[in-house]
Amino acid sequence: MSLVPVSLSADLDAGAVTGIRVAGQDLVLWRDEAGVAHAWDDRCPHRGMRMSFGFVRGGSLNCLYHGWQYGKDGQCSRIPAHPDLEVPKTIRIPSFPVIERAGIVWVSTAPDASLALADPGPVTPLRSLRLPVSLAVALNALKALPTPDAGGTVWTAVDDATGFLTVGPHRLLVACHESGPNAVALHVVLLGEADAATRVALSRWLAAVRLSLASAEEAA
Amino acid sequence: MAITLYDHELDEDCYRLRLLAGFLGLDYTRVAVGVQPGHPVLLPAGVAADLPGRLPVLDANGLTLVGAAAGLAFLAQSHDPAQRWLPVAPDLFGPVMQWLAFSAGPLAAAVAARRSALFGLGDPQALVPAAVAALTAMEDHMVLRGHADQEWFVGDRPTLADVALFPSFALSRDFGVEHDAFPALRKWLRRFRQIEGFRVMPGIPDYA
Numbered sequence: 396m397s398l399v400p401v402s403l404s405a406d407l408d409a410g411a412v413t414g415i416r417v418a419g420q421d422l423v424l425w426r427d428e429a430g431v432a433h434a435w436d437d438r439c440p441h442r443g444m445r446m447s448f449g450f451v452r453g454g455s456l457n458c459l460y461h462g463w464q465y466g467k468d469g470q471c472s473r474i475p476a477h478p479d480l481e482v483p484k485t486i487r488i489p490s491f492p493v494i495e496r497a498g499i500v501w502v503s504t505a506p507d508a509s510l511a512l513a514d515p516g517p518v519t520p521l522r523s524l525r526l527p528v529s530l531a532v533a534l535n536a537l538k539a540l541p542t543p544d545a546g547g548t549v550w551t552a553v554d555d556a557t558g559f560l561t562v563g564p565h566r567l568l569v570a571c572h573e574s575g576p577n578a579v580a581l582h583v584v585l586l587g588e589a590d591a592a593t594r595v596a597l598s599r600w601l602a603a604v605r606l607s608l609a610s611a612e613e614a615a
Numbered sequence: 616m617a618i619t620l621y622d623h624e625l626d627e628d629c630y631r632l633r634l635l636a637g638f639l640g641l642d643y644t645r646v647a648v649g650v651q652p653g654h655p656v657l658l659p660a661g662v663a664a665d666l667p668g669r670l671p672v673l674d675a676n677g678l679t680l681v682g683a684a685a686g687l688a689f690l691a692q693s694h695d696p697a698q699r700w701l702p703v704a705p706d707l708f709g710p711v712m713q714w715l716a717f718s719a720g721p722l723a724a725a726v727a728a729r730r731s732a733l734f735g736l737g738d739p740q741a742l743v744p745a746a747v748a749a750l751t752a753m754e755d756h757m758v759l760r761g762h763a764d765q766e767w768f769v770g771d772r773p774t775l776a777d778v779a780l781f782p783s784f785a786l787s788r789d790f791g792v793e794h795d796a797f798p799a800l801r802k803w804l805r806r807f808r809q810i811e812g813f814r815v816m817p818g819i820p821d822y823a
Contacts, residue, residue, distance in 0.1 A: 406798035411805065412823075413795045424795075450822040459820050522758045525751075525796045580796070594762040602755050 397554065398494055398501035398508045400570035400582045405520040407432060407500060412456065414447030416574050418504045422491065423447040427454045427467060434491045434502040435469050446488065498584040499570050511554045515568060518584040522598045525580050528608055530556060530573040533581060536604050536611065537569065543600065565589070565597060616693065618643035620686075621658055621672040623650045625733070627726060627782040629671040630816045631683040631718075632690070635778050637812035639694050648672075652734035684719045687775050700775050710769040714776035718783070721749040725783035725790070732790040739790050750784060750797060757799035766806055773810055781807050786818045 401415045401424060412425040414437055421437040423446040433456070437445050444460035451457070455464045455472060463486075464473040471486035494501045494510055498518040501510055526533045538550050542562050549561040556571040566586040573579045583601055585594070620636070622629045622645045636643055648670060650656055655668030664672050666681040673679065673686040675693065680686050691701035702708055724745035732739035756768065768776040784800050787793075794801050807813070808823055815821055 402795075402798060406802065408802060408805065411801070413798075413801060414793055415795050448820055450820070457822070459822060523798055591762050591764070595759050598758050598762060602758075 397556075398492065398503040398510045399556075399572045400499045400580075401434075401502050401572065402500045403520045403523055403582055403584065404432075404495050404498050404500055406523065410451045412447055412449055412451060414445065415502070417491075417502055417572075420504050421445070421447075422502065422504075423449070423456070424493075424500065424502065425449075425451055425456050427451060427456075429454060431467065432493050432495060432500050433467065433469075434493045435465075436489045438488070439463060440471070440486055440488060497568050497570075499568075499582050501570075512557055512568075512570075515586055517588065518568065518586055519589050519594065521567070521583045521585055521594060522601060523580055523582045524601055524604070525578070526605065526608060527577050528579060529577060530571050530579045532608070533571065533579045533604070534558075534569075536608050537581070537601075540600070540604055540607055543596070559586075562597070562600070565593070567597070616676050618690075618694075619646055619674040620644070621646050621648050621662065621670060621674070623648055623656075623670055625817060626650070626670050627729065627786055627816070628683040630782050631779060632671050632673060632686045633814060633816070634781065635687055635690050635700065635775070637814045638700070638773075638778070638810060639690060640812060641690065641694055652730070653736050682719070683779065684715050687715070687779060691775055699772060700778070702770060702774065707770045707774070711774050711776045714768055715779050717749070717752075718779035721745070721752065722780065722783050724749055725787065728790040729783075729786055743790060743792065746783075746787070746790065747792060750787065750792065750800065753780060753784065754797045754800050757803055761799055761802075766803070768803075773807065777803075777807060782816075789818050 399417055407426045409426050409428050409430055415422050415424045422434045423437040424434050426432045437447050439446055439458040441463050442460055444458055448459040449456050455466050457464045462475040463471055465488055466472045469488040469490040471482045474480055474482060492503050497515050498520050538548050542548060544563045550558050552558040558569055560567045560569050568584050570582045571579055620632055620643055648656055656670050664679045664681050669681050671686055672681055680689055724742050728739050728742035728746045731737050731742060767773050785804055
């Protein structure tokens with residue numbers, strides 16, 4: 396089983412918390428103030444509150460409901476209503492593997508997951524894009540999108556959901572995650588460096604895939 | 616100038632005015648109005664508004680203004696001498712007005728979807744696609760702003776554009792739309808919470 400891309404690394408600031416859905420499971424994705432990203436079950440063992448409503452303080456994620464504090468390994472370290480209590484080791488949130496590679500955060504709910512993508516070197520983040528279609532439809536639309544130089548795109552697959560897309564002089568890495576029927580997220584970075592004007596132009600070009608999907612739907 | 620806000624704690628349009636009042640450090644009176652979901656709002660006896668039945672209503676020395684956009688613009692003109700929140704330079708004023716109109720236009724789908732989901736009025740799912748489309752337009756804008764190293768919707772500091780747009784995104788989970796599909800808005804939300812005078816409302820966590 397492969398790890399799945401869930402966010403651009405640049406979109407997950409230190410202290411950021413968000414809910415994500417991987418393999419039918421709700422997870423909380425967060426980054427501690429030392430910069431390390433974590434993916435846990437999105438549930439406080441105390442009252443079942445979603446941890447993605449919680450807040451980061453230093454190296455811990457705190458439940459919004461009663462402030463139970465969980466350290467980096469998911470272990471509960473403090474219960475504010477019982478400040479003198481040594482918290483039992485059994486109060487722990489299951490955690491999952493997280494890898495950051497190519498400017499993208501990858502997560503798996505399987506402990507032995509691997510990543511086919513080799514480190515491509517320095518990248519520039521472009522954007523994430525959610526589309527209400529299947530992975531196959533999204534990738535076909537992206538590959539067919541007219542390029543500014545009218546030269547067309549070239550797709551080099553890494554695996555079913557990841558590949559390199561050549562657009563004119565630029566080489567993009569596109570990492571996709573199909574999170575449900577007709578729900579796919581594309582996380583896109585540019586290999587190497589680019590100035591702001593190039594990043595804006597490529598981000599606009601990527602968003603145009605939505606219009607092409609909408610007009611394809613109308614035609615059908 | 617004595618300012619009174621006829622207010623409902625759960626109403627996100629009232630929250631838009633409470634937010635700006637906080638940022639301006641405005642000394643004003645809040646009068647809670649009883650609201651029966653799905654029915655016109657009844658103001659206290661003796662208070663008349665040009666557009667009856669809706670909140671928020673702002674009263675400034677007897678001038679009454681209905682709706683968030685008018686209230687925001689009025690407070691910015693009357694209580695922000697430095698004109699930071701509604702800048703007068705045309706290249707800033709124009710875009711601020713564009714987003715202010717957007718907040719009362721396409722983004723009204725998000726306000727309606729939330730009201731429907733919270734108060735059991737109609738089918739919220741019928742309104743969600745239009746709400747998501749409006750939030751997606753905001754996300755696209757902030758993706759491009761991010762590439763230009765800009766942190767706010769217009770210019771290089773928060774304006775009425777940010778105040779008018781913030782509540783619908785911050786409260787989108789009320790109608791079942793999660794924040795993870797909008798990473799640029801999520802970053803903007805965290806930034807917005809740091810503005811001096813920021814306050815929360817039910818549905819927006821006290822801590823972040």
